[in-house]
Amino acid sequence: xxxxxxxxxxxxxxxxxxxxxxxxxxxxxxxxxxxxxxxxxxxxxxxxxxxxxxxxxxxxxxxxxxxxxxxxxxxxxxxxxxxxxxxxxxxxxxx
Amino acid sequence: xxxxxxxxxxxxxxxxxxxxxxxxxxxxxxxxxxxxxxxxxxxxxxxxxxxxxxxxxxxxxxxxxxxxxxxxxxxxxxxxxxxxxxxxxxxxxxxxxxxxxxxxxxxxxxxxxxxxxxxxxxxxxxxxxxxxxxxxxxxxxxxxxxxxxxxxxxxxxxxxxxxxxxxxxxxxxxxxxxxxxxxxxxxxxxxxxxxxxxxxxxxxxxxxxxxxxxxxxxxxxxxxxxxxxxxxxxxxxxxxxxxxxxxxxxxxxxxxxxxxxxxxxxxxxxxxxxxxxxxxxxxxxxxxxxxxxxxxxxxxxxxxxxxxxxxxxxxxxxxxxxxxxxxxxxxxxxxxxxxxxxxxxxxxxxxxxxxxxxxxxxxxxxxxxxxxxxxxxxxxxxxxxxxxxxxxxxxxxxxxxxxxxxxxxxxxxxxxxxxxxxxxxxxxxxxxxxxxxxxxxxxxxxxxxxxxxxxxxxxxxxxxxxxxxxxxxxxxxxxxxx
Numbered sequence: 222x223x224x225x226x227x228x229x230x231x232x233x234x235x236x237x238x239x240x241x242x243x244x245x246x247x248x249x250x251x252x253x254x255x256x257x258x259x260x261x262x263x264x265x266x267x268x269x270x271x272x273x274x275x276x277x278x279x280x281x282x283x284x285x286x287x288x289x290x291x292x293x294x295x296x297x298x299x300x301x302x303x304x305x306x307x308x309x310x311x312x313x314x315x316x
Numbered sequence: 317x318x319x320x321x322x323x324x325x326x327x328x329x330x331x332x333x334x335x336x337x338x339x340x341x342x343x344x345x346x347x348x349x350x351x352x353x354x355x356x357x358x359x360x361x362x363x364x365x366x367x368x369x370x371x372x373x374x375x376x377x378x379x380x381x382x383x384x385x386x387x388x389x390x391x392x393x394x395x396x397x398x399x400x401x402x403x404x405x406x407x408x409x410x411x412x413x414x415x416x417x418x419x420x421x422x423x424x425x426x427x428x429x430x431x432x433x434x435x436x437x438x439x440x441x442x443x444x445x446x447x448x449x450x451x452x453x454x455x456x457x458x459x460x461x462x463x464x465x466x467x468x469x470x471x472x473x474x475x476x477x478x479x480x481x482x483x484x485x486x487x488x489x490x491x492x493x494x495x496x497x498x499x500x501x502x503x504x505x506x507x508x509x510x511x512x513x514x515x516x517x518x519x520x521x522x523x524x525x526x527x528x529x530x531x532x533x534x535x536x537x538x539x540x541x542x543x544x545x546x547x548x549x550x551x552x553x554x555x556x557x558x559x560x561x562x563x564x565x566x567x568x569x570x571x572x573x574x575x576x577x578x579x580x581x582x583x584x585x586x587x588x589x590x591x592x593x594x595x596x597x598x599x600x601x602x603x604x605x606x607x608x609x610x611x612x613x614x615x616x617x618x619x620x621x622x623x624x625x626x627x628x629x630x631x632x633x634x635x636x637x638x639x640x641x642x643x644x645x646x647x648x649x650x651x652x653x654x655x656x657x658x659x660x661x662x663x664x665x666x667x668x669x670x671x672x673x674x675x676x677x678x679x680x681x682x683x684x685x686x687x688x689x690x691x692x693x694x695x696x697x698x699x700x701x702x703x704x705x706x707x708x709x710x711x712x713x714x715x716x717x718x719x720x721x722x723x724x725x726x727x728x729x730x731x732x733x734x735x736x737x738x739x740x741x742x743x744x745x746x747x748x749x750x751x752x753x754x755x756x757x758x759x760x761x762x763x764x765x766x767x768x769x770x771x772x773x774x775x776x777x778x779x780x781x782x783x784x785x786x787x788x789x790x791x792x793x794x795x796x797x798x
Contacts, residue, residue: 272412274391274590280598286333286370289340290354297358298350307349308448308457311400 223253317555318519321547322527323476323512325539327489328467329499330443330507331374337442337466338365338408345505353445353460359404364593367392371466372597374498375415375440376607378468381492381614382435384419386604392440392594395586400458401445409469411588414439415597416468421492422616423484424634433485434473443467468498474513474524479543483536486510487638491615495640503535510534512543515560516550525550526560530567530574542567546574618643626656635664641678645685652689655696662688666709683712691720703781704729733784735791738775741783742791745774756796768792 229249233240240248294307303310336343339356356363379386391413394406416438424430445460470489476482490508493499501508515527530546533539546567550560565574613621615637622633622643636646642663650659667688671681691708694700700708708723717723724730732738746753749771756767768789775788 272590274413274596275592275594277595279595280389281367281595283369283372283597284340284366286335286368287340288335288342290335290342290352292351293354294350297353297355297360303455305452305457307351308452308459309350309400310452310455311458313449313454313456314400314447 224249224256319516319547319551320519320521321478321543322474322515322517322524323479323482323543324474324527325470325472325476325482325485326511326513327470327472327486328443328509328511329378329470329489329493329501331371331466331468331498332500333368333370333374333466335368336464337368337371337440339464341464343465347461349457349459350461353463357403357460357464365408365591367594367597368466371440372415372599373603373607374466374496375438375468376599376604377496377498377611378438378470378493379416379419380604380608380611381496382416382419382421382438384435384438385417386599387413387415387417388599388601389413390415390440390597390599392591392597393588394591395441395588397586399444399447400456401447401460402463403445403460407442407444408591408594409441409588410439413596415599416470421472421485421488423481423488425481425484428630431475431481433475433481436471436473438468438470441467441469474515474527479540479547482512482543483540486536486539488615491638491640495612495614497612506534510539512539512546514543514546514550516547516554526562528560528562528574529564531564531577533567538567538569541569541572542574545572549574612640615640622646626650626660628656628660632660632664635668636660639678645678645681648685649689649692652686653692653696655692658692658695659689662692662709666706670709670713682715683709687712687719694720694724698731698733698784698786700724700729700731701781701785704731729782731784732779732782733787735787738783738787738791741775741778742771742788742795745771745778746795749774753796768796771796 226245226249229240229245229252232252298304298307298309301309331337333343335341336357339354341354341357342352344352356365376386390410392408393411395409395411396406398405414437416435418437419435421433421435422430423433443462443465445458445463448457448459450457472485476485486508490501490503493508494501499507503509510533512530512533513527514530515525517523517525528546528550530542533542546565553560561579563579564577566577567574619630619633619637622628622636623630626633628636635642637643646659646663649663650656653659667681667683670676670683671678688709691705691712694708695702695705707727708720708729711717711723711727712720717726732741752767752770756764756771759767771792772785772788775783775792776785
């Protein structure tokens with residue numbers, strides 16, 4: 222699968238990143254290569270293979286149900302762009 | 317045309333762990349905004365989740381309670397969506413290998429019949445924070461205290477066939493999780509929330525109709541109303557030649573209507589994938605066995621025991637076992653009272669009416685199980701009549717006295733069972749009402765039974781309700797036939 226220049230412009234807009242005209246063609250080529258590799262991988266028959274949840278041959282360690290965190294709100298909010306009444310302020314979103 | 321409603325419910329239950337599912341921040345309700353949102357909950361770079369053991373145990377307990385298979389190797393996945401109340405950009409949830417597999421919940425309907433509702437699965441996940449859309453200079457305020465609170469989401473099969481069945485199912489889930497003590501089940505505080513998948517089809521049809529999902533219904537009453545109004549909307553639409561589209565709808569309780577939120581085309585693609593930050597959770601059989609041993613008596617078993625051990629009707633036993641707190645209250649009360657049926661009548665009757673009237677929960681009842689038991693003891697030994705007992709109950713409810721005995725003593729409510737005193741009252745009433753006495757003596761047995769009520773009434777009035785009615789009847793019968 223290969224991409225058109227228009228696809229790159231659209232992806233860049235969705236990802237909210239600016240891509241210069243010069244690097245656009247190189248990016249198009251590199252992303253197309255990655256997609257090509259995925260096509261190759263998808264040709265492999267995996268019917269009898271269980272999906273792998275994690276590459277490590279280990280299982281999750283659990284923690285005891287104990288409150289260990291203290292209130293560090295003031296520290297956290299010092300690096301937030303906008304706060305008020307203890308709330309983090311973000312651009313208005315209504316779903 | 318005969319329509320059939322098909323409903324599946326997704327119930328979110330907040331677990332009562334002390335700390336969050338993936339962090340050591342507190343889950344206590346009502347804290348000041350963001351004071352319980354730590355670096356993990358805020359998704360600050362470099363933080364990693366560590367799974368809470370208690371949340372896992374709670375989910376397993378629930379699974380065992382509904383007779384489900386417990387997945388021995390469970391996997392957490394990322395459900396990707398962008399919304400500021402979830403700063404990671406994904407919700408850590410489960411999809412392919414949820415911790416609780418197929419289970420079954422028995423519901424009891426109003427006519428006493430029962431139905432088994434299949435649970436497709438139940439999984440562990442984290443709750444999101446809260447967004448406040450009041451005016452913060454055109455911005456939204458975010459409180460992340462709730463972000464990371466552990467939830468189990470219980471997904472039913474589309475086995476429910478009416479709004480009433482859906483409510484019965486939801487009440488049963490509520491009863492199970494509160495019996496297990498894994499959630500407080502408080503819907504008003506959002507500890508239990510519910511989404512309903514609703515579709516309609518002609519009766520006898522095999523295929524399901526196209527469904528709409530109604531989001532975030534937060535009370536038992538609204539579940540019933542939302543489903544009814546949505547089913548009717550779909551029926552009207554189809555009968556008018558329209559077609560139901562698959563979409564997400566919101567229930568507006570003020571207008572009692574559902575309205576479209578987003579259609580299938582606009583639906584999120586959550587791009588689930590196994591969370592690389594969390595390893596698969598392996599559950600040992602020994603853990604399952606030990607949790608099975610801790611399993612408390614569940615609602616159905618308790619109801620059956622109440623029927624056989626106390627000789628209660630299925631109806632009374634169902635009411636008493638709907639909540640563990642009521643069942644415990646009843647048993648404590650019955651033990652003191654020495655009469656289970658009377659105790660059941662008082663708990664389901666006077667007490668529950670008083671609680672309803674004042675909108676109080678049982679735990680806030682001003683009358684304790686021991687006090688109510690003490691009151692019943694005095695009814696049983698004929699110290700007070702049922703009518704006076706209601707007065708005593710009222711007094712205890714209002715805090716006028718520590719025990720029934722104290723109230724009876726202080727207010728002089730003790731029933732008059734002294735033959736001499738009663739005889740005097742009977743004589744007085746007979747002397748004062750010669751016409752009625754004449755009428756009584758002239759009447760046949762059938763009429764006499766009615767006429768004697770007049771005399772009993774007069775005596776009860778004279779004694780302010782304190783005369784022992786059984787003895788009054790005896791004395792009257794004797795004196796009037798003299």
